Amino acid sequence: MIIGVPKEIKDNEYRVGMTLGGVKMLVDAGHEVRIETGAGEESGFSDAEYRRMGATIVPTAADAWAAELVVKVKEPQPSEYGYLRPDLVLFTYLHLAADEQLTHVMLESGVTGIAYETVELPNRTLPLLTPMSEVAGRMAVQVGAHYLERMNGGRGKLLGGVPGVRASDVVIIGGGVVGTNAAMIALGMGANVVIIDVNLDRLRYLSEVLRGNLTTLASNPYTIAEAVRRADLLIGAVLIKGAKAPKLVTREMVSQMKPGSVIVDVAIDQGGCIETARPTTHSHPTYFVDNVLHYCVTNMPGAVPRTSTYALGNATLPYVVKLANLGFKEAIRSDPGLGLGVNVYCGHITYPAVAEAFGLPYTPLDKLL
Numbered sequence: 001m002i003i004g005v006p007k008e009i010k011d012n013e014y015r016v017g018m019t020l021g022g023v024k025m026l027v028d029a030g031h032e033v034r035i036e037t038g039a040g041e042e043s044g045f046s047d048a049e050y051r052r053m054g055a056t057i058v059p060t061a062a063d064a065w066a067a068e069l070v071v072k073v074k075e076p077q078p079s080e081y082g083y084l085r086p087d088l089v090l091f092t093y094l095h096l097a098a099d100e101q102l103t104h105v106m107l108e109s110g111v112t113g114i115a116y117e118t119v120e121l122p123n124r125t126l127p128l129l130t131p132m133s134e135v136a137g138r139m140a141v142q143v144g145a146h147y148l149e150r151m152n153g154g155r156g157k158l159l160g161g162v163p164g165v166r167a168s169d170v171v172i173i174g175g176g177v178v179g180t181n182a183a184m185i186a187l188g189m190g191a192n193v194v195i196i197d198v199n200l201d202r203l204r205y206l207s208e209v210l211r212g213n214l215t216t217l218a219s220n221p222y223t224i225a226e227a228v229r230r231a232d233l234l235i236g237a238v239l240i241k242g243a244k245a246p247k248l249v250t251r252e253m254v255s256q257m258k259p260g261s262v263i264v265d266v267a268i269d270q271g272g273c274i275e276t277a278r279p280t281t282h283s284h285p286t287y288f289v290d291n292v293l294h295y296c297v298t299n300m301p302g303a304v305p306r307t308s309t310y311a312l313g314n315a316t317l318p319y320v321v322k323l324a325n326l327g328f329k330e331a332i333r334s335d336p337g338l339g340l341g342v343n344v345y346c347g348h349i350t351y352p353a354v355a356e357a358f359g360l361p362y363t364p365l366d367k368l369l
């Protein structure tokens with residue numbers, strides 16, 4: 001199979017879809033891997049290193065997209081829409097429930113779109129979303145601490161305080177992978193941390209495994225409003241698989257926060273769980289609403305590409321190898337969890353939450369294969 005790896009073009013996106021080890025494994029299995037020149041440079045992988053692993057370095061994005069399977073990190077950008085076609089399998093983060101335009105483009109193109117974020121294991125966990133959620137959760141606290149500094153627009157508070165001075169209050173909405181990793185870092189820095197989640201068993205687990213100034217609260221509008229009002233740093237970490245995130249923090253709640261408080265909405269890839277959140281970029285990462293600083297970058301892990309590319313590549317490679325060795329249809333039949341990653345196929349939406357987000361028809365994949 002011919003596998004293409006184009007250079008990422010989203011604003012300040014420095015990750016790449018495949019590591020050196022991934023290229024070597026695929027080439028050794030008899031496949032051709034086309035890497036767009038310069039695609040790995042910002043992650044520390046040179047064209048020469050890829051070439052030594054057996055890759056073919058191609059001069060343009062069009063050459064990389066002219067493959068049977070394209071593996072990349074972020075969803076196609078408008079300038080890439082023209083590369084989508086019926087005989088292409090695209091394997092990447094799609095987040096279609098938050099992007100109606102891209103959904104329609106993919107349907108019209110006939111491309112097969114497999115979304116990293118909806119591939120599942122038998123235990124219902126999300127193996128390709130987890131590594132980037134771990135990165136984003138840990139980054140959220142770093143970013144929040146940075147913007148709490150006065151010269152960066154914040155309240156001028158040190159996250160962990162010092163002896164005799166109260167630590168900052170960090171409120172995390174959602175106790176999943178993002179929320180857990182954010183809590184680990186915030187607690188390690190000495191902050192007072194509140195995690196809010198609807199799942200009481202999850203809260204019990206977090207209470208047992210996390211150490212520090214931790215409070216766990218059951219989610220309801222009143223609890224959220226009271227916690228948000230006290231927060232110096234609010235982290236949105238809500239996930240509903242493949243669906244648009246619910247707006248759990250309202251504009252009214254944000255207006256009650258202290259001036260200079262900071263919001264980091266990690267759920268922004270799926271539309272955000274905070275009403276005042278809108279997507280931002282690494283070039284222009286922040287804005288203010290009611291004197292509260294908002295950071296809503298949709299590709300946070302792209303800022304640490306060396307770590308992120310390895311973490312993502314470790315998780316995606318087994319699936320890429322399966323798709324290459326077996327072909328799309330056999331790979332899907334052999335792995336139902338990979339089949340759950342298929343969001344669009346032959347002009348049909350094959351993931352229920354995407355269809356529901358836009359009121360479009362849903363067609364089960366097995367009816368089309």
